[in-house]
Amino acid sequence: MHVHAYEKIWLALAVVLILLLIGSVTYGAVGPGVAMVADGQDTIDPEALDEDDRFADPGVEQVGENAYEASVVAYQFNFDPDPIVVPAHSEVTFLVTSPDVIHGFQVVGTNANTMVVPGEVAEITVEVGEPREYGIVCNEYCGAAHHGMEGTLQVVPEDEYEAEHGGDDE
Numbered sequence: 001m002h003v004h005a006y007e008k009i010w011l012a013l014a015v016v017l018i019l020l021l022i023g024s025v026t027y028g029a030v031g032p033g034v035a036m037v038a039d040g041q042d043t044i045d046p047e048a049l050d051e052d053d054r055f056a057d058p059g060v061e062q063v064g065e066n067a068y069e070a071s072v073v074a075y076q077f078n079f080d081p082d083p084i085v086v087p088a089h090s091e092v093t094f095l096v097t098s099p100d101v102i103h104g105f106q107v108v109g110t111n112a113n114t115m116v117v118p119g120e121v122a123e124i125t126v127e128v129g130e131p132r133e134y135g136i137v138c139n140e141y142c143g144a145a146h147h148g149m150e151g152t153l154q155v156v157p158e159d160e161y162e163a164e165h166g167g168d169d170e
């Protein structure tokens, strides 16, 4: 069977389009900064957050030379802690959970945006740069004061953070 040249071109284009489609879907699912609520995710008893090391006293902890872990409780209708204070030019991994209903956790202006489900620990990592302030919003309807559920992420200069948190001595 003879296949015309232009048919071959269309066939090749179709294959390329299919590959592009698969590529973009894959990128959307596993690309940088994209987090999904997945099976096998860290689970937790939402009734007993105060018995969990991370969430009994939520806050920011240094976990590596330039890496910090921020445990955050999203509840009706606030984030704890508020503000979340981290040093500039660091990698911050947020661990977020809820004791009551489903909330959202979006750090406006970054790629951090996740659903917070009671019983699960949402994990999302953000590289922060220069000192500045970011707003944090809940983007899942969670009750009467949902629209007012806001928090703050404060990125402060490294020396300021060190001064307040005692650097490695803590």
Ligand code: CUA
Pocket: 075, 076, 077, 102, 103, 104, 138, 139, 140, 141, 142, 143, 146, 147, 149
């Ligand atoms: Cu919390 Cu909406």
